[in-house]
Structures are given as C-alpha cells and as structure tokens.
Amino acid sequence: MRKKKMNDEDYPTTGHEWDGIREYDKPMPRWWLWTFYLTIVFSVGYVIAYPAIPLLKGATPGLLEYSSRGEVRENIELVNGQNAAIEAKLLATPLAEISADPELSRFATAGGGAVFRTYCAQCHGAGAQGFKGYPNLQDDDWLWGGNIESIALTVRHGIRHDADEDTRYSEMPKFGEILESEEIANLAQYVSLISGQEYDKAAAAQGKISFGDNCSSCHGDAGLGDVEQGAPNLADALWLYGGDVETVTESITNSRFGVMPAWQGRITEAQIKQVTFYVHQLGGGE
C-alpha cells in the first residue's frame, strides 16, 4: 500500500539559499488545509450569527442578536434573581438586628459598599474619610447622630434638602451681621479655650459671656453640640471646616451649613438599608 516515497531531491525549493541550506517548497498536510477551509466556513457562519460588519451607526446585528451589553444586563438580572431571597430578608429585618446575622451582614456590607461608591463617594470620599465641609463618616463625631436609626434618617431624607418634607433642618445665623468684629474675635478665642487649643485669656473670658448669649442655645453651655439640631461639638478635636482661630472666625462671621440630598425615592429601600449598615460598620457607628 505504501506509495513510492518522493526523494527529497525531487522536491522543488523556494529558491532561497543560506550557506548551502535550501528551503523546500513542500505541500501542506491535507488535514491542515481542511482546518484552514473550516476556519473560512466558520467565519461565514460567525458573520451571519454575530454582530460583524460595521455600519455608519453600530454594526449588523447578526441572527443571534448578541450584544455584550445585553449579556451584562442578563448577568445583572441573574444575580438580582439569586439575591432576591436575601434581599427580602434584609427588607424584613430591622436595621439594628442585621448585625446578628453574619450572612445578612455580609450581604448588606458588600451591597452597601457598592451603593456608597456609586452615590456617596463623590462628597464623602471613596473611603468615607470626608473632606473639608463634608463629614468624615469613619470617626466618632456625628452632627446628626451616629446610631444606625439616625444614619438611616439622614440617608432617607437628607440634610437641609428642601424638596423633602422630613429633611432635618437648622441654620446658623451669620453673626457678622449681628455682632461686632471684636465680639467675634473674643468668641473665637473662647472656642480655642474649650477645644483645648492656645487662647488669649482676657478675650476668652469676654467670649465666654458672648457664647452664653449667642451660641449656647444650639451648641450647649459647654459647647458640646446638639445632634437634635445638627450643632457640632466645639470642644472636641475634630473640625469639619477647621479649628484654627482664623477659620473659626470666618465660620462665626459667615455661618456654615452643608446640604445633603435625600436618597429615598432615588435608590431602593434595600439599598438605603444596605448603605446605612455599611456606613454604620465603618468604625464610627454608635
């Protein structure tokens, strides 16, 4: 059955020669050629089945109408379906009891982290570390309360968000329009005193009187603040805008108040619970 083998000398060469070594022009094995034809057939099938030929807008859709975006959408729906049971459980569980269930905690933390990075990180920072004027959510200093219910309330209704009826509201007067600049300077010295910084004794004594008249109704007699009114604690080491005399003077003169949007209606109830739980477990939650 063996065919007479062709001798190597009988084969044509490509005509290339390097140091006496010539390159044969031998035919391909047949299976190789078939594989090559097969890829051509495959490519035709592919062009028919899948998006392939670019048009001015988009490309030919292909019979299977495949799109990678559609695939992502399907995957998201798949995951949402897989999470449906635990999400229902999350909705049925009171906020304070989530932490007792490790599986629910993991779900809330992971989901809340995603919500936070999507909607909250723009102001509060990716690590919730805050910026000047935007509170740090990892520390133990809370303007409007740091227990899980208070955080939920803030997320739901925002702060000073006019469009929401239940938003919490307070406004510090611009004392530059009420007090003399000397009085404001004295107040700033008194704030330095209660927050444990360097201060002028005489001015601070004057400031103390002024503080009782103008500030203590919101910030308290000792300057410890009031979470009911969103009045910051002036006696601790943390400052939202800065605790040096210059910044405090500016704060008293022109007043400060930040605005946070309400998230109820913009994100789902489950997302509100998740992000609340996430923020609460960052280390500052009470």
Add this chain to the structure above:
Amino acid sequence: MTTQTEQPPRLFEGREPVFPQRVSGWYRRLKWWLMIFTLGIYYITPWIRWDRGPNLPDQAVLVDMANARFFFFWIEIWPHELYFVAGLLIMAGLGLFLFTAALGRVWCGYACPQTVWTDLFILVERWVEGDRNERIRLLRADISFRKTRLRLTKWTLWLIIAIATGGAWVFYFADAPTLFHDLITGNAAFVAYGTIAVLTATTFIFGGFLREQVCTYMCPWPRIQAAMMDEDSLTVSYRDWRGEPRGKLGKAEGDCIDCMACVNVCPQGIDIRDGQQVECITCALCIDACDTMMEKIGKPRGLIDYCALSDEPLERAGNPPKSIWNHVLRLRNFIYFGLWASIGVAMVVALFIRSDFSATIKPDRNPRFVKLSDGSVRNAYDLKIRNQSGQERVFHISIKTEEPLRLDLQGTDELNVVVPADEILHQRVYIVAKPEHNSSQIDSSDVRFWVEDRSTGDRAHTDSFFAGDAK
C-alpha cells in the same frame, strides 16, 4: 522558483495510511501493562472516596473550581498555596529533561496520552477489521455491506471510548457519583456537556484519524526533545553496521533480511533503518518485531535495539557496547535528578510543616488613619483568617506593639472570632492610639497581629504597621 516541475505544485499532501501489524515481545507486553496502568489511573481516580469529615467533600482527587479548592487524598490546596502546583509543574518539566536525557523520547513512546489512546484505537481497529493485510484489503475494497458494517462497528467502539474519555475528565471537577447521575438525567451544567463533547471529538479524531500526524506536525515536543538529547541518550536504533548490506535470507551479507517487519509494525509509518528521525516516538515495537525475526532465522537479537550514539564507533570496531548504566549514570542526569529531587523534598517538607490556619492583614489605605473626637488616632485593618481544617474553630486575636495600643473588633466587644470549617473570615479590626502615645504622631510604627487557636494554642502571626497623624 528556480526549479521547474512538470506538474503544477500540489496544494496539499494526503496522509499515507499506516496499518501497524500485530507484534508480540517484551516491549509490547510492557506497553500493554503501561496502558492498563495509565488508563486505569485516568478512569478510576475520580471514583476513589476519601473521608474528610462532614464539612468537606469525600472525593479523593477533586479540583473544586467553584470553591477554589484542590483535594488530593490527605492534602488540600488553597489558592494561596498554588506554589505547590507550580512546584509540581517544575518537577514534571525537570522529570522530562531527566528522562529525555537518559532514555530519549520515552515519554512519547510509552506514556503520552496521544500514544496510549492511539494504541488503544489501533487495538480496536485490529479486533474489528483484522490485522495489517486484511485492513489494507478492506481499504482497497469497493464499498460493500461488509465494509460499511466493519467501519461502523469500529467507529462506534471508538466513539464509546472517546465519550468515556471525555466523560472521565469532568469527574475530576465535581463529585463523581452526583455528576454521573446528573449527566444521565440531563441535569448537569452546560459546561460539563460541552467539555465532554470537545474531548470526545478530540479523542475520536486524534486517536482514530490523525494519529501519527499529531506527533509529526502538531506537537512541539519532538523538536524540543531533540535539543535535550545527546550522544549518550538511549534511543531506538538500527545497527546498520551489522545489518547492511541487507538482502533476502541466505543471499544477504548483513543480518537484515529486509523482511519489512520493523516497518510493518511501526505506528508512525517510518523505516527505522533510515536512522533517527523526528517522526520516531521510540515505542520500541520494531525491536520486538526484529527480535522475533532474528530468533526465527537463528541470528542474535538486537539488530534493532536501544543504543547510544556514542557507542557506534565502538561497535563498528567490533567491541561490545558500554553498559546501559554507563550511559544513564552520567553527570548531566545526576544534575537533573538532583534538581528534581530537591524540589520534591522541599515541597514535601513544606507540605508537612504548613499550618492548617493562617492570617493575613491588610491596612485600610483610604483613609490611612481616622482622627477621633478625643484626639486619638485610629487605624482600620482587614484581617483575613483562613481555617483550612474540617472543623469550626475559635481564634483569639491580639496585637504586639511597642506602646499599649487598644485593639477593637468591628461588631463585637470580644477579641474572639469563630471561623467556620474550610472558610475564610474577613474581620474588620481597629487599633487606637491615644494622643499621648508616640504612635499617634509618627508616620508608621510596627504592629504584629497574633491569631491563636483557642483549643490547641497554636499561633500564627502577620505583620503590618500603624499609621499616625504625622502632620
């Protein structure tokens, strides 16, 4: 084109059919046993059970992709221990170096799946269609009922083997009895059916039709091996100084009677008497064929034999060749063996001294620290505890620092955590430095986290740092 040919050049070269003849002898027997051994390992391994307790799978060898675990009898490998797998691959590579340097293409001839399955397919072919001459006649015969029946029988048997081959593969990746039941009832995952389909097709085509072409055209190994062999490597060779000039029995001067037995049994379709060639997988069947013939005509065996190239001048001069051990036990092989063995020993030692739990720590980078209302500085960390045992365990967490800093765990007032069997626990932990502590003001100070198994007292540690508010 400098050379003119009379016909236009062909676009392809058709395969020359190969019809290996039945042969018996020492190497054939060795190959049967090796086939039973290797195929046995392949098909049976996933069905071996190994009790690991209630929390772990009871399959002796299991690559659990979904849970990222690899089980091998008493060994369980986690993803962070992948260096064991890397070590095994390096050992496999060095092992091939060693075997190739010592015994030539012994892997190709005896153990390569392509060789073993092709051998099995040829066995089926011979069983259905008869030996070499009958198969040649069948190929030449016109299409008939008998030819169709024989072909269909052969292909059906091949297909059954191919399906079993593809089927066995997927059992390594899931609980075999469960998967088998799912496969039969049509409930298995698509990827399982897809894998079986692909492996069935490749087995059927590679073993049934492509055969020696896989070795000659597709496999890079023959080329690589050529670089690893030297004149002391043992390869299947024809002693042409003894055989030539060949001729018909009684008329020849050399021992070779040109009976073509060595060519007829060759699964690669080559003539070993042409010398070493890239197609030869050193399956040694031509040795058996030639020895049988030599015995029949009363000549000494070994006209075709395992020889080393360096012996050729010696033998041409009429001296006996050096002993096999003389070739095998040489410096190069000792170096390969030394490297191979030292990696093996190192891995075994590593396997025995590894702990069945470990901890890693990752400090929060954003923010690096948080200032608290009393002026303290707090750092947050993600502590990861891996419990690699089959039991739930309680771990006590503590820190070692220069100053007495406070350790807190998120969500609990205790310093103990429970890690379920065969799981990783992520625990957020905090370290707080008071304002009076030096650590709260310097950029970085060292922290060592200790994790202690409450029941056994075994400890593991992981190092990190504490970031202060350096201003």
